[in-house]
Amino acid sequence: MITDTEDTVTAPGADTIPGIVRENTFSIGRFLPLKGENTLINGETPAVGTLRTETIHQAVRVAGVPLPAEKMNSDFGFIILSLSLLLLALLIVTARKAVVAGLTTLSFRRQPTPVPPGTSEVLTWPPVVRNIFSALNIGLFAAVSLLSAGILEPNGPAGSVWLTAIIAVSFIAALMLRHLTSIVTAELTGWKNPLREYMNVIYNVWFTNAILLFILNAVIFFSPLNNPIPIIIAGLAGSTILLFIRALRLLVIFHKGHISILYYILYLCALEVLPVLVILKTVGVL
DSSP states (O other): OOOOOOOOOOOOOOOOSOSEEOOOEEEETTTEEEEESSOEETTOOOOGGGEEEOOOOSOOOOOOOOOOOOSSOHHHHHHHHHHHHHHHHHHHHHSHHHHHHHHGGGOOSOOOOOOOOOHHHHTSHHHHHHHHHHHHHHHHHHHHHHHHTTSSOOOSHHHHHHHHHHHHHHHHHHHHHHHHHHHHHHHHHSOHHHHHHHHHHHHHHHHHHHHHHHHHHHHHHHSOOSOOHHHHHHHHHHHHHHHHHHHHHHHHHHHHTTOOHHHHHHHHIIIIIHHHHHHHHHHTOO
16 A cells, blocks of 8 residues: 655744743733733743733822912913003003103203102093002012012912002002102192102102013013022012112202202101111011
């Protein structure tokens, strides 16, 4: 009997199966992981008995870093800045000459002596709008500075709103008290023109300072700053320089009016240095 045999040829082929499968953990979906007990070699199929299920009853969460509490109400800051921009645009469009002429009073160059505005002129709408603009931005910057520096603790979103309102109203009250004091002093001493000119300088310095603080407030609220302290320091430095210029302008006005330097020192201590010390003592800096 002749038996036929088939000749078999082994065809070479590329082996794409890894020698050892290092993973021994499998999963079905997201909630039923399967873990193998043995390491698979050469792609062997594991037996069903070698797999066991583990049910995840509770998701494991990694503890994150909580966001810091909001010290300043950003919505309220946006409202104040929008209102300030509207007031500034109104002044530029309707009273540009008065604003520019007022800012030139800060210069130390010899200029033609203008007639200082009287008490009734101070209560007209351009100075009133200018003072409201100054009060809003100075109050907002002061509130941001006190809360960011940790001098005062924020009492919720409404706390920053009330703090800004209190500072702004106090600023207006102090400005009106300074104006009333200057009127009484002018009537008693006869220095009407020098004191009127100095009051005009005071209003213009505060308005210039408010424009600077308006820009810094916008940077604090609308830029991704992690630490606003450098911006606050820059604002305080600018305000200090403007107050120093105001004191020098007072000296020039008193010298031009042939007023004794002794009165200048008394006026400077009573209405410039003393209020600042009282404010610093009130907020707890001193």
